[in-house]
Amino acid sequence: MAGLSAVLLKDLKLELRSGQSTIALVALSLLILVVLVFALGNEGVRGPEGAAGALWVALVFAGTVGATKALLAEGENGCLRGLVISPVDRATLFAAKMMAAAIFMAIAEIAAVALMVLFFNLEFDARLARIVPILALGIVGFAALATLLAAVSGRTRAADLLMPILAVPMFVPALIAGVKASAGVLAGRPLSGLQAWLGILVAFDIIFVVSGYLLFEQVARED
Amino acid sequence: MxxxxxxxxxxxxxxxxxxxxxxxxxxxxxxxxxxxxxxxxxxxxxxxxxxxxxxxxxxxxxxxxxxxxxxxxxxxxxxVGVLSHQSFLYPNLTARENLEFYGRLYGVPKVGAAAGRWLERMGLAAVSRARVGTFSRGMEQRLALARAMLAAxxxxxxxxxxxxxxxxxxxxxxxxxxxxxxxxxxxxxxxxxxxxxxxxxxxxxxxxxxxxxxxxxxxxxxxxxxxxxxxxxxxxxxxxxxxxxxxxxx
Amino acid sequence: MKRALTTGLGASGSALLLAALGMVFLYVPTEATQGIVQRIFYFHVPCAWIAFVSFALVAICGIFYLWLDQQVWDDLGYAAAEVGMVFCTLVLITGSLWAKPIWGAWWTWDSRLTTTLILWLLYGGYLMLRAMSEDTAQVARYAAVVGIVAALDVPVIVVSVRLWRTIHPAVLVTRQGGHGLEDPRMVATLLVSIAAFTLFAAWLLMLRFATLRTRTRLNELARHLALNELSRRGEE
Structure with a gap:
């Protein structure tokens, strides 16, 4: 536990100091939303479907960049090696890295939601509160997946290319469920009517958090 | 045994x-x-x-x-204390923060005081609040040595x-x-x-x-x-x- | 012994494939609603079956590799991923060929086609990971982890894609009609075809596996030679 909080607090402190990842993530989310508005045309993206879709596109791509960066920061001066041979076990290391990635993604998503409301002419109302648990589930799942895969791709050639190639297809079920559930909520449906989608998100999160926790050991160590 | x-x-x-x-x-x-x-x-x-x-x-x-x-x-x-050819130090943390971080990972008691003692010992007390990224290679090596030996x-x-x-x-x-x-x-x-x-x-x-x-x-x-x-x-x-x-x- | 097995698989697979081909074009009656195109079904389904089995094999080999740490499991998993990828591609191609006359489009976001496409992307990523890195034990572990996690993801993909399509109703006719194999000759043809493709794929797998084993053994040999060279230098 002490190890978990030490690593997590260290990551947050580093981020507070430079603000690099978060600012980059917020900027990237903003750009993705703008690009989507241009790409799909002013009319094409109106309504909850378009808004929800744009939000999740931002989540996937901002998350990919964020998680890669979070692990690359450990690469400087071989810090990841220092962590791997420290008394903190590798599963705890996974938990800490995943939490840090989730926190950065959550900050970017808050900004993205605010921008989405403006760009897509939605209202700030109770519907936005209901989107929170859906996004939270998506962020946890993606953070777990991305942390595991960033460790996998981190030491290969073309790491930043490989990471989205591996992560995006794996994220498809959560993406489908997340977009559908977000669109439903934005259209005014209650969460209780979206149980099937929430179920998929929960199942996805459980699979990737548990497998990441168990398998991180295998990808963190070196030969 | x-x-x-x-x-x-x-x-x-x-x-x-x-x-x-x-x-x-x-x-x-x-x-x-x-x-x-x-x-x-x-x-x-x-x-x-x-x-x-x-x-x-x-x-x-x-x-x-x-x-x-x-x-x-x-x-x-x-x-086990390890000094590698890489320093394992975070360039964006200060000397003190680096030592305190590793001290916490290694369960060093009274981590703040221990870090202070080591910085003093290594002649880095004056730069304890400077980021490691600004250190010369020799200063970084001193700090890395302290990091390796911190937990006795x-x-x-x-x-x-x-x-x-x-x-x-x-x-x-x-x-x-x-x-x-x-x-x-x-x-x-x-x-x-x-x-x-x-x-x-x-x-x-x-x-x-x-x-x-x-x-x-x-x-x-x-x-x-x-x-x-x-x-x-x-x-x-x-x-x-x-x-x-x-x-x-x- | 292993060579005999490989040859046997190759010979019997080829013979059965010829038989299946004959049955598909000469023996089985034409399906009433879809007509002649439906015959592609006898290739499409076996390919899908092989792809799924191969990807399951990738995950199983991954588990054994991480558990037992023996190179043979990595070689088998790699071979299975390559064979699976070939057949997964064939599923997409035959599905597309079938879809055009029946549904009027080369591609539809039908739940099965979509699931297959995502599988194709997943294992494409697996193969890219392997292609983009050296073959070290570390990369073998990475690949094992990706193979396992991808397989765990498959059920969630299937459920989510199916749900996605039902809630978003398809404009096109579902394929249900085409699957009623009312004639026993259709069942027979399908079974022969599945058997033929299974033997054929097993043969491909063995060939690929043998190649990878040879590579592993060559590497061991090269390592051994380099070690001898090093110890000879030590004696001087």
Whole structure:
């Protein structure tokens, strides 16, 4: 536990100091939303479907960049090696890295939601509160997946290319469920009517958090 | 029931197709100090990485306290301090923050005070609030040394501890190693040339063609290999460290 | 012994494939609603079956590799991923060829086609990971982890894609009509075809596996030679 909080607090402190990842993530989310508005045309993206879709596109791509960066920061001066041979076990290391990635993604998503409301002419109302648990589930799942895969791709050639190639297809079920559930909520449906989608998100999160926790050991160590 | 801190048996390591270590035999008892010398690229760093558990042997065993180093359990790793050729320090944290962070990971009691003492000792007190990214290579090496020794480890693995250090820094590092040995820490270290150690007993071994051989250094710092030319070729057990108890207690 | 097995698989697979081909074009009656195109079904389904089995094999080999740490499991998993990828591609191509006359489009986001596409992307990523890195034990572990996690993801993909399509109703006719194999000759043809493809794929797998084993052994040999060279230098 002490190890978990030490690593997590260290990551947050580093981020507070430079603000690099978060600012980059917020900027990237903003750009993705703008690009989507241009790409799909002013009319094409109106309504909850378009808004929800744009939000999740931002989540996937901002998350990919964020998680890669979070692990690359450990690469400087071989810090990841220092962590791997420290008394903190590798599963705890996974938990800490995943939490840090989730926190950065959550900050970017808050900004993205605010921008989405403006760009897509939605209202700030109770519907936005209901989107929170859906996004939270998506962020946890993606953070777990991305942390595991960033460790996998981190030491290969073309790491930043490989990471989205591996992560995006794996994220498809959560993406489908997340977009559908977000669109439903934005259209005014209650969460209780979206149980099937929430179920998929929960199942996805459980699979990737548990497998990441168990398998991180295998990808963190070196030969 | 205390185990030998460091024991290598028939240790072999290859990277891809390239063999680096062939059959390394080494044992370091508590308070023993082994200095490994050898040409560039002969595998000193690989050997120390393997002892530290950063690298997995391709053959044979690398044991720390009787357990395989590469999968040493978390709490056991508290007893091992490692200085690699990478500093493991975060450039965006200050010197103090780096020490406190690693102190927390290693369960050092009263981490703030311990970090303060080490910064003082290493002559870094004045820059304790400066980011490590602004440090010179020598200052970083001093801090990395403090990081490795912070938790008073029972095994200390030091890869080129004197690199980038100035005269004062070297004296300091030697004093620290001497103290550690006096506190019965088992030390495995590598140096580029002649180790500037004095005032305590240590054993110099030469890593050549993937095995360790006893080496004596003459005054000029050239290595006069004693073992290889006197028929000790092959897999020499160079590991018994003079003067210290090597008996693995049953 | 292993060579005999490989040859046997190759010979029997080829013979059965010829038989299946004959049955598909000469023996089986034309399906009433879809007409002649439906015959592609006898290739499409076996390919899908092989792809799924191969990807399951990738995950199983991954588990064994991480557990037992023997190179043979990595070689088998790699071979299975390559064979699976070939057949997964065939599923997409035959599905597309079938879809055009029946549904009027080369591609539809039908739940099965979509799932297959995502599988194709997943294992494409697996193969890219392997192609983009050296073959070290570390990369083998990475690949094992990706193979396991991808397989765990498959059920969630299937459920989510199916749900996605039902809630978003398809404009096109579902394929249900085409699957009623009312004639026993259709069942027979399908079974022969599945058997033929299974033997054929097993043969491909063995060939690929043998190649990878040879590579592993060559590497061991090269390592051995380099080690001897190193010890010879040590004697000097």
């Amino acid at each position: 205390s185990q030998v801190p460091v024991r290598l048996r028939g240790l072999a390591k290859s990277y891809g197709l390239k063999p680096v270590l062939r059959s390394v035999e080494l044992e370091i008892a508590p308070g023993g100090c082994v200095v490994i010398v050898g040409d560039n690229g002969c595998g000193k760093s690989t050997l120390l990485r393997t002892i530290a558990g950063l690298s997995r042997p391709s053959g044979g065993e690398a044991l720390l306290f009787g357990e395989e180093a590469w999968r040493l359990a978390g709490p056991m790793r508290q007893r 480890p029972e095994v200390l693995v030091l890869d080129e501890p004197f690199s980038a250090l100035d005269g004062e820094g070297t004296t300091l590092a030697v004093a620290l190693i001497k103290e550690a040995v006096a506190q019965r820490t088992a030390v495995a270290m590598s140096t580029h040339g002649r180790p500037p150690l004095s005032g305590f007993e240590f054993k110099t071994l030469r890593l050549v063609a993937g095995v360790l051989k006893p080496a004596a250094l003459d005054e000029a710092g050239r290595e006069a290999v004693t073992g290889a030319r006197t028929g000790l070729a092959g897999s020499v057990d160079g590991g018994t460290v003079g003067g210290f108890a090597q008996r693995p207690e049953a």
